[in-house]
Structures are given as structure tokens and as C-alpha cells.
Amino acid sequence: MLLEIENLRASIEGKEILKGVNLSVPAGEVHAIMGPNGSGKSTLSSVIAGKDGYETSGSIRFDGQEISDWEPEIRAREGMFLAFQYPVELPGVGLSSFLRACVNERRKHIGQSELDASSFLALMREKAALVELSQDLIRRPVNQGFSGGEKKRNEIFQMAMLDPRMAILDETDSGLDIDALRIVAEGVNKLRNPQRSLLVITHYQRLLEYIVPDRVHVLIDGAIVMSGDRTLALALEEKGYDLVRAEQEVSS
Amino acid sequence: MSYSDQAAGNLLNHKLPDYRDEDWKYTHYSGFEHYKKLQTSGNPIAHPPLARRSTTPFHEDAWIAVVVNGILQANLSNLPNHSTGIRVAKLSEAISDDSGLEPGYSPGALALAKGHYYSQWAMAQGAEGLFIRVNSGIVAEKHLLIHTINDIQQPQQVLPTHHLIVLESNAALTLSETQEGSGEGMSLSLQEIHLSNQARLEHSQLQLWGNEFECIQQVLVAQQTESHYAHFAYCGGGAKVRNQLTVMQEGQLALTELTGLVLPGVGKHVDNQTLIHHQSPHTSSRQRYRSLVAREGTSVFNGKVYVNPGAQKTDAYQHHASLLMHETAVSNAKPELEIYADDVKCSHGATAGMLDAGEIHYMRSRGLSEVQARMMLQEAFVRDLLDSLPGESLRLWCHNHCSDRLNVLNQLSI
Ligand SMILES: Nc1ncnc2c1ncn2[C@@H]1O[C@H](COP(=O)(O)OP(=O)(O)OP(=O)(O)O)[C@@H](O)[C@H]1O
Numbered sequence: 001m002l003l004e005i006e007n008l009r010a011s012i013e014g015k016e017i018l019k020g021v022n023l024s025v026p027a028g029e030v031h032a033i034m035g036p037n038g039s040g041k042s043t044l045s046s047v048i049a050g051k052d053g054y055e056t057s058g059s060i061r062f063d064g065q066e067i068s069d070w071e072p073e074i075r076a077r078e079g080m081f082l083a084f085q086y087p088v089e090l091p092g093v094g095l096s097s098f099l100r101a102c103v104n105e106r107r108k109h110i111g112q113s114e115l116d117a118s119s120f121l122a123l124m125r126e127k128a129a130l131v132e133l134s135q136d137l138i139r140r141p142v143n144q145g146f147s148g149g150e151k152k153r154n155e156i157f158q159m160a161m162l163d164p165r166m167a168i169l170d171e172t173d174s175g176l177d178i179d180a181l182r183i184v185a186e187g188v189n190k191l192r193n194p195q196r197s198l199l200v201i202t203h204y205q206r207l208l209e210y211i212v213p214d215r216v217h218v219l220i221d222g223a224i225v226m227s228g229d230r231t232l233a234l235a236l237e238e239k240g241y242d243l244v245r246a247e248q249e250v251s252s
Numbered sequence: 253m254s255y256s257d258q259a260a261g262n263l264l265n266h267k268l269p270d271y272r273d274e275d276w277k278y279t280h281y282s283g284f285e286h287y288k289k290l291q292t293s294g295n296p297i298a299h300p301p302l303a304r305r306s307t308t309p310f311h312e313d314a315w316i317a318v319v320v321n322g323i324l325q326a327n328l329s330n331l332p333n334h335s336t337g338i339r340v341a342k343l344s345e346a347i348s349d350d351s352g353l354e355p356g357y358s359p360g361a362l363a364l365a366k367g368h369y370y371s372q373w374a375m376a377q378g379a380e381g382l383f384i385r386v387n388s389g390i391v392a393e394k395h396l397l398i399h400t401i402n403d404i405q406q407p408q409q410v411l412p413t414h415h416l417i418v419l420e421s422n423a424a425l426t427l428s429e430t431q432e433g434s435g436e437g438m439s440l441s442l443q444e445i446h447l448s449n450q451a452r453l454e455h456s457q458l459q460l461w462g463n464e465f466e467c468i469q470q471v472l473v474a475q476q477t478e479s480h481y482a483h484f485a486y487c488g489g490g491a492k493v494r495n496q497l498t499v500m501q502e503g504q505l506a507l508t509e510l511t512g513l514v515l516p517g518v519g520k521h522v523d524n525q526t527l528i529h530h531q532s533p534h535t536s537s538r539q540r541y542r543s544l545v546a547r548e549g550t551s552v553f554n555g556k557v558y559v560n561p562g563a564q565k566t567d568a569y570q571h572h573a574s575l576l577m578h579e580t581a582v583s584n585a586k587p588e589l590e591i592y593a594d595d596v597k598c599s600h601g602a603t604a605g606m607l608d609a610g611e612i613h614y615m616r617s618r619g620l621s622e623v624q625a626r627m628m629l630q631e632a633f634v635r636d637l638l639d640s641l642p643g644e645s646l647r648l649w650c651h652n653h654c655s656d657r658l659n660v661l662n663q664l665s666i
């Protein structure tokens with residue numbers, strides 16, 4: 001199992017958001033998480049990525065190692081990647097110098113040599129082409145003045161650069177236009193491989209037509225209440241979350 | 253009566269500034285009386301031993317003046333020769349051979365009237381320094397670097413220097429200074445600068461004081477018609493530093509650009525006061541100061557702009573931004589605008605804050621350590637200022653110094 005989450009609870013400012021999440025993602029699989037607004041999807045991804053400020057309990061194992069106490073940068077260097085729902089602007093910090101530092105930290109951590117300027121540039125060109133990110137954006141400060149869709153595309157570009165083992169995509173589809181959605185999804189698909197797992201958070205079935213998931217989970221009120229294959233996403237699209245709530249009532 | 257006698261006379265009417273003086277509210281030197289005694293009781297140091305060479309040579313094809321405790325060290329310097337139309341000499345020499353000191357440019361011409369207590373005191377001591385003159389129409393083909401070294405012989409020694417810089421009409425010079433001193437001493441630096449019609453001076457001052465060293469500096473500039481004065485202040489050290497920069501825009505169309513990057517250390521204090529006096533029509537000034545303040549450090553910025561009644565079409569801009577590296581860091585920024593003309597454009601702005609936690613988290617979640625993330629954001633905050641330094645090697649040197657300093661201050665401030 002590449003990612004194994006057991007009874008994960010998380011509170012912020014005394015408010016419990018995650019109320020015992022259990023989730024396992026084997027290597028090479030794509031899992032989707034769907035759920036109503038405010039159910040805790042972004043909180044779950046933040047906690048997995050190691051954001052400060054939460055009180056947590058339970059366990060998060062990444063490739064067998066308990067990572068709950070790890071700093072976020074260590075998780076990243078080990079190959080955990082989170083594409084933010086709301087990517088952050090870094091005023092004045094150039095995208096390429098930022099990424100070069102990030103890529104080299106990851107490489108050093110896993111015992112690879114740092115990339116020199118020219119091989120880094122070549123890598124950037126290759127990965128930018130993957131998501132059709134324009135060279136103009138690469139020369140700008142990170143996300144500064146980027147449109148909503150450009151920021152999302154930039155997240156996947158960074159994912160491609162960092163070559164993670166596990167990537168969590170938090171609503172990467174929202175904000176992308178129709179063509180961009182296809183381009184970015186195709187880029188993500190090219191990054192799929194038997195060692196790399198994806199956790200795709202989305203509200204819409206459409207993304208899952210491009211990035212076909214092995215499993216679909218439904219997160220409601222801080223817990224995963226239902227899991228199924230890709231047809232679950234179709235059923236949800238049709239019936240809404242009442243589908244899940246009705247079944248919960250029947251079973252209780 | 254000599255200018256030093258006049259200054260001594262002026263001192264009788266001045267008292268040592270303290271916290272009750274508005275201008276010295278944040279920065280006062282109550283120990284100065286004690287410093288003074290040490291200085292005046294000891295023998296004046298004519299030729300101090302050169303304890304060490306400056307650590308900051310920029311490898312650039314430049315003229316270099318090495319000044320130790322106010323005294324020009326000709327043997328360590330590489331000065332422009334006579335044929336260049338540029339003269340760099342000891343101030344006392346220039347006074348005694350008085351070849352170029354027209355009355356308007358004599359020592360004290362600005363400082364006797366505008367100098368604060370400490371500047372008067374420096375003149376009263378007959379402080380030694382440099383005389384720099386660029387003849388009319390001469391555009392200096394090389395940078396002039398002044399390496400100033402304050403080499404104290406006893407604790408709490410105060411070392412006064414007095415430079416007089418004259419650019420005649422249509423002359424142009426790029427002048428960069430490094431100012432060094434360490435131990436428990438104090439540098440008291442006075443500079444009088446005259447820019448004649450259409451003269452251009454690009455003046456950078458890099459203050460690299462040690463952690464215990466104090467500094468009081470006053471730079472007085474008089475600008476004539478269409479002259480251009482650009483000043484860059486890099487405050488990268490010192491225990492307690494007070495810089496006063498006063499510019500009199502006497503001639504029309506004078507342009508002044510002041511840029512400052514202030515990095516007070518842990519528990520240290522740096523105070524920059526600027527005054528731009530728009531005395532003539534169509535003058536402009538542009539001030540950009542930024543400070544990055546370490547734990548328990550303090551940055552003070554006070555930017556005064558006076559616009560005389562006749563100085564129509566004045567264009568004055570001032571901005572101060574500070575980035576606090578810790579909750580205990582302090583920044584006091586105050587604009588002071590006094591405008592007596594009605595057809596002017598004056599604007600000012602100030603911001604202060606800490607780095608954004610969301611930005612730092614984003615960077616860490618991509619694999620950077622907290623210190624790396626902070627450094628990158630801080631370097632982005634200062635980069636465009638440093639990029640405006642003249643000369644490739646100076647710029648590079650200063651970028652590196654700034655990065656090294658930020659690295660140390662971050663380690664101490666987290
Ligand atoms: N700092 C905070 N303080 C208090 N409540 C918070 C904080 N951060 C998140 N919450 C709350 O936690 C709940 C879950 O938020 P989260 O962002 O994880 O939802 P989500 O499932 O990602 O929603 P969406 O689909 O809208 O993105 C929400 O009710 C939100 O208001």
C-alpha cells in the first residue's frame with residue numbers, strides 16, 4: 001500500500017473536521033474523492049501534506065512509514081505532492097528559480113545529484129510542453145497575476161517537475177476551460193505509472209472521464225462513508241449526495 | 253574665523269540631542285559625552301596602524317581611495333591622476349593649497365548652517381577626510397570606490413571624518429563607499445556634496461559595521477539646476493546607526509533618487525532620516541526605502557519633504573516597506589510632508605508586515621525548508637532595489653552580502 005490512512009482525525013481551532021478517515025491507495029492506482037462542500041476534502045489533503053495548525057490523531061503511512069510527525073518539506077522530498085485547490089502567489093519569486101530549488105532538494109534527499117542549469121532548463125521545457133504551459137508564465141513570479149486556470153495548470157507542471165510518488169490533486173479541474181481540462185488531464189495521464197498513485201478530489205464526473213479512477217470514495221462530514229468503482233461517480237452525478245445519505249439511513 | 257572655530261562656536265548653542273528632540277526621539281546617544289572626553293583627552297591619531305585591509309574589494313576596474321580613521325592612505329589607493337580632471341585628496345591638503353575651494357564650496361558651507369550637533373562637533377575637531385572634485389564637463393570614466401576603515405585603538409572611541417565632494421557643471425561621477433568598523437567604537441561621518449548645474453552623482457554607501465559598532469552620519473547635498481543625485485544606502489550592520497540625508501534642491505529641474513535597504517541585526521537599531529527640500533520649480537524626488545528587521549531589531553525611517561512656496565510643479569514620491577522577521581521586530585516609518593506650493597504632485601506610502609504563513613507553507617509543501625522559503629521571499633522583497641546598484645560587480649557583491657546576512661539573521665530569528 002503506498003498510502004494508508006487509519007482513523008485520521010483533525011481539528012482546527014477546536015472544531016473537528018476529520019472524524020476518523022480510513023483510506024488505502026495501492027501503488028499505481030488512481031482514487032477519486034468526492035463530497036459536498038465543506039465535508040473536509042481539502043482538510044484531508046492539507047493534513048496528508050503536513051500543514052501546521054491542526055490537532056490530529058490516527059495514522060498516515062506513506063510507503064510503510066508513519067509520516068504524521070514529518071515536516072511538510074520532508075514529505076515533499078520523499079515524493080508526496082499536493083496540487084492546491086487555491087494555489088498561492090509568491091510575489092517576486094521566479095517560477096524557475098523556485099522550482100530549481102525544490103527539484104534539487106528532492107533530488108538531494110533521495111540521493112540523486114543536483115541538476116545543473118542546462119539540464120534543469122531542458123527538464124522544464126519538456127514538462128511545460130506536457131501541460132502546454134507557456135514559456136511566458138515560466139519566466140514570471142510563481143502564480144503572480146496568473147489566471148485561475150493558469151494557476152491550476154502550473155500546479156500540474158510543478159507536479160511533473162517534482163516527479164512525485166503520490167500526488168493529491170485538489171479540485172484541479174475547477175477553473176480550467178474545456179480545452180484546458182483535456183490538456184491537463186492528458187498531461188496527468190502521461191504521468192500515471194505503476195509506481196505512482198493519484199488521489200483526485202473533484203466535484204465533477206467529467207474529470208474522471210479523462211482520468212479514469214480505480215476507486216471512488218465519498219467523504220461526508222469528515223468521514224469516508226461510501227466507496228465504489230468508477231460507476232459510483234456516475235450515480236452521484238445523477239442523484240446527488242442524497243444517494244449516499246439515503247443508503248446511510250437504510251443501513252443505520 | 254576658520255570653519256572649525258565657527259563650528260565650535262555653533263556647538264555652544266547646541267545641546268546634545270536626546271529623546272526630547274523630535275528628530276532624535278528614537279535614536280539618541282547618551283554616551284556621547286563620554287565618547288567625546290575620550291577623544292579629546294587622547295592624542296589625535298595622525299597615522300593609525302592599518303590593522304587589516306578592507307574585506308570588500310570589488311574586482312572592478314575602478315579608482316580606489318582607502319581611508320583609515322579619516323586619513324587617506326595614498327600608498328594603498330589607486331587615485332585618478334591629474335590629467336583626468338578628477339582630484340581626490342586629503343581634505344586638509346585641499347584647504348591648505350586651496351586650489352579649488354571657491355567660497356561656495358569651502359568646508360562647512362553646508363554643514364555650518366544645516367549640520368546637526370554631531371556634524372558641528374566633527375567640524376570643531378577639524379575632522380580629516382577627503383576632498384573630491386570633478387572638473388566641469390568631466391564624465392568620470394571609472395567608478396571611484398572609497399573603502400573607509402575605522403580602526404579603533406580603545407573602546408568607545410569616536411572617529412570623525414569629513415568629506416567634501418564637488419561636481420562642477422556637467423560633471424558626472426559614480427561613487428561607491430564601503431564603510432567598515434568593528435569593536436565598541438563609533439564613526440561620526442559628515443559629507444558635504446555640491447552638484448553644480450547638470451552634474452550627475454551616483455552615490456552608493458554600503459555600511460558594513462560590526463555588531464557592536466555605532467555610527468552617526470550626515471550627508472548634506474546641494475543640487476543646482478538640472479543636476480541629478482542618486483543615493484543608495486545599504487545598511488548591513490551596526491549596533492546603533494543613525495543616517496541623516498539632507499538634499500537641498502536649489503536649482504530648477506533638480507532630480508533626486510534615494511534608495512535604501514536596511515537590515516538591522518538581532519536587537520540592533522538603524523535609523524534613516526531623509527529630508528528633501530524642494531526649493532525651486534520643476535524639481536523631483538523619488539524615495540524608496542525598505543527594511544528587513546531581525547528579532548528584537550528596530551528600523552526607523554523618517555522621510556521629510558518640504559516644498560517651498562515657489563517650487564511649483566514639484567513631483568515628490570516616497571515609499572517605505574518593511575518586512576519583520578519576528579514578532580519582536582519593530583519598524584517605525586513616518587512621512588512628513590510640508591507643502592507650501594499648490595501645483596505639486598506629492599505622494600507617499602508605507603507598508604509593514606511579516607511574511608505570509610500561507611506562502612511559506614506552499615513553498616515547504618514543494619520541498620523547501622522554512623529558512624529556504626523565508627530567504628526566497630525576502631530576497632524577492634529586496635531584489636529590485638539591489639538591481640538598481642550601479643556596476644555589475646558591486647551589485648553582485650551586495651546581493652551576496654545581503655543573502656549571507658539574511659541567512660544568519662533568519663537562523664537567529666526563527
Ligand atoms: N481554519 C479553519 N477554521 C475553522 N474552520 C475551518 C478552517 N479551515 C477549514 N474549516 C472548515 O472545515 C470544513 C471543511 O473544509 P474543507 O476546506 O476541508 O472542505 P472541502 O471539502 O474541501 O470543501 P470544498 O468542496 O468547498 O472545497 C469547512 O466547514 C470549513 O469551514
Ligand SMILES: [Mg+2]
Nearest residue numbers: 041042043085
Ligand atoms: Mg476543498
